[in-house]
Amino acid sequence: MYLTFHCPKCDCTTQTSELSNVKELRCTSCDWERSFPEGEGSEEHQLNECLRCGNSDLWRQKNFPQWLGLFFVALGAISSSIAWLYYKPILALSILMGFALLDMILYIVMPDVLVCYRCRTKHHSVDVSQHGGFDHELGEKYRQEEIKRKDAEQHSEATA
Ligand SMILES: [Zn+2]
Numbered sequence: 781m782y783l784t785f786h787c788p789k790c791d792c793t794t795q796t797s798e799l800s801n802v803k804e805l806r807c808t809s810c811d812w813e814r815s816f817p818e819g820e821g822s823e824e825h826q827l828n829e830c831l832r833c834g835n836s837d838l839w840r841q842k843n844f845p846q847w848l849g850l851f852f853v854a855l856g857a858i859s860s861s862i863a864w865l866y867y868k869p870i871l872a873l874s875i876l877m878g879f880a881l882l883d884m885i886l887y888i889v890m891p892d893v894l895v896c897y898r899c900r901t902k903h904h905s906v907d908v909s910q911h912g913g914f915d916h917e918l919g920e921k922y923r924q925e926e927i928k929r930k931d932a933e934q935h936s937e938a939t940a
């Protein structure tokens with residue numbers, strides 16, 4: 781397993797190396813670190829909480845960048861329009877189908893990652909079977925929590 785996380789201290793994004801022999805999470809840009817809770821991290825592929833913030837709400841998603849999917853759709857649409865222009869409808873259709881298929885294959889072979897609702901840390905190469913997809917209600921709850929936290933932070937800064 782390895783993680784992609786935002787450091788809470790300096791806000792840098794760090795991608796860790798394989799974590800099976802490591803006892804803590806460490807930021808590469810500053811001195812922030814967090815030790816893993818007992819049993820987590822060392823245990824093979826089972827994950828019940830976020831290793832960055834300890835939150836137990838995680839969702840699974842494909843580690844598939846959205847822009848790449850859009851890029852394929854756009855590329856397929858453009859090249860098939862060009863084929864249409866040259867009166868080659870069969871070619872145009874095959875191009876569209878080809879890109880749709882490519883998109884699907886990529887989606888299938890891309891691995892799942894677990895993402896934390898609170899800090900958006902991505903956990904790669906873990907067992908995702910216990911977790912569901914993104915829940916909008918839960919996502920909204922964490923979004924509100926984040927807004928409140930920022931408000932409180934600003935407030936405390938203003939009064940200090
Ligand atoms: Zn940092």
Ligand SMILES: [Zn+2]
Pocket residue numbers: 830831832833834835896897898899900901
């Ligand atoms: Zn988290």
